[in-house]
Amino acid sequence: xxxxxxxxxAEIDRILGDDPACDVAKNIAKNIVALPPSQAKYISxxxxxxxxxVEPADGRLLQCVATLTSGRVHLLNVxxxxxxxxxxxxxxxxxxxxxxxxxxxxxxxxxxxAVKDFRKHLYPYFExxx
Amino acid sequence: MTDSxxxxxxxxxxxxxxxLSTGMELQYRLMNLRAGGMKDAEEFYAxxxxxxxxxxxxxxxxxxxxxKQTEDQLSIFMIAKLEGIGLNASHDSTVGGHCDIVIxxxxxxxxxxxAKLVTGKQNAHIEEGYLQLLSRYxxxxxxxxxxxxxxxxxxxxxxxxxxxxxxxxxxKRANLEKLKHDQDKIEFFSKEPHxxxxxxxxxxxxxxxxxxxxEERVKA
Numbered sequence: 001x002x003x004x005x006x007x008x009x010a011e012i013d014r015i016l017g018d019d020p021a022c023d024v025a026k027n028i029a030k031n032i033v034a035l036p037p038s039q040a041k042y043i044s045x046x047x048x049x050x051x052x053x054v055e056p057a058d059g060r061l062l063q064c065v066a067t068l069t070s071g072r073v074h075l076l077n078v079x080x081x082x083x084x085x086x087x088x089x090x091x092x093x094x095x096x097x098x099x100x101x102x103x104x105x106x107x108x109x110x111x112x113x114a115v116k117d118f119r120k121h122l123y124p125y126f127e128x129x130x
Numbered sequence: 131m132t133d134s135x136x137x138x139x140x141x142x143x144x145x146x147x148x149x150l151s152t153g154m155e156l157q158y159r160l161m162n163l164r165a166g167g168m169k170d171a172e173e174f175y176a177x178x179x180x181x182x183x184x185x186x187x188x189x190x191x192x193x194x195x196x197x198k199q200t201e202d203q204l205s206i207f208m209i210a211k212l213e214g215i216g217l218n219a220s221h222d223s224t225v226g227g228h229c230d231i232v233i234x235x236x237x238x239x240x241x242x243x244x245a246k247l248v249t250g251k252q253n254a255h256i257e258e259g260y261l262q263l264l265s266r267y268x269x270x271x272x273x274x275x276x277x278x279x280x281x282x283x284x285x286x287x288x289x290x291x292x293x294x295x296x297x298x299x300x301x302k303r304a305n306l307e308k309l310k311h312d313q314d315k316i317e318f319f320s321k322e323p324h325x326x327x328x329x330x331x332x333x334x335x336x337x338x339x340x341x342x343x344x345e346e347r348v349k350a
Contacts, residue, residue: 015213046139056140059152066157066216069164071234078165080142094167101166119143124161 005033011073021063024052028064029075032128040128043076048126065124076126083121084108092122156181160216168236171273178217178233178241179334182278183315185211186338193342197284201247204282204340205230208245229267231280240274242267247282251291253298256281260299263333270324270331281337288337289316295335 008029016022031051032040049056052064068076080092090109092100100106106118115121140148142162149158159177163170185208189196196204205221209231212219222232231243244263246256256279263277283291292311296318300306309319309332318335 015210017214019214044139045145056138057144057148059148059154062145062149062152062154062157062161063216066154066160069161070213070216071218072213078161080165094165094169097162097166098169101162101170117143119146120141122142123139124142124145124165 005030008033008068008073008075012067015067015070015072016063019063021060021067024054024058024060025064025067028052028068029073032068032075035128043126043128045124045126065126069126074129077129078124078126080122081125082106082109082115082118083123084110084115086110091125156184157216163235168239171239174235174239174273175241175276178276178278181212181215181217182280182334182336184215186336189338189340193340196282196340197342199340201245201282202230204247205245205280208280229263231278238273240269242277243280244277245280245282247284248291249283250285251294253295256295257299257302260333264322264331265325268324268331270327270329272329275324275329276332276334278334278336281335283337283339284341286341286343288339288341289313292316292318292335292337295337 009026012022012025012029016025028048028051032043045061046056048064049058049061052061054061065076065078067073069078080097082090082092088110092106096106100118105114105116107113108115146158149155156177159173163173163177168174188211189207196207199207209219209221212231212233217233218235219231219233222229229242230245233241233243242263244259244267246259248255260279263279268274268277281291281295285291296308296311299320300308303322306320306322309321311318316337319332320335321330321332323329324331
């Protein structure tokens, strides 16, 4: 799949303008569109930081995520991955996440145990939207 | 923890702390909302309310510049700030007409805002906005049952404008129920059954000052 960067970049420019996150978002967008399809389905937060030339703890990255996942730009979809104590990873569905927020715990897909500190074991990941 | 490339990856908990320390809490909450499939209407409306508060803070810093703006220009300024936060905000012509501020998330979640510019206690003008919001634009379907009446005030004492407006609208709308009048944040909340389906439509009535008239010392 070939993705054209000009449209999302024009939208990023329009929305973020002179915001300090604007150049970071545009760098991320350029890298995202250049990814081959096989690598565009499981992009970590750290990868986004690398694409944007910032540290993962840089607040501008959260601004970029909000912009790049918005309906206007819609370059990325976000999902969460749960890693249990054994290092096994599971993609969490929106329904599982809603339940976790509602009840205050996440059900470990492997053991069935309630994980109360689930936010410590969830990691944001992204896929390029079509 | 590391990702597949061996890089450190932050957990959701760590990103929450980053968001608090960098003023990006709304963006963090938007990420959560979107990862959850954009179904949590309560959180969506809470994010919108906080985003509007953020706009109010920004606008309060630029009364001299904003005072010269028209109603449409002020709405567009507000939309730009909301978009800058990461919300899907627009001036939309597809929601039953030309609603001033439309915020959508996913397929279902919708918040509508109608803006009016006043230079005093112009209740009839504000009422036009309220009626447009309620009867022209609102669908009042589930997850689409809240909106805002933004009153840009190019005059003194927005608290007085709001008080006069509350007295006016509660006197005219028999089915309108007063929910909360926050005299510190200077805002008012109401609900009223919608004529389309009888469901309650909730409105946040929010005056925003764009008044700028610095006083000068009177020489003795």
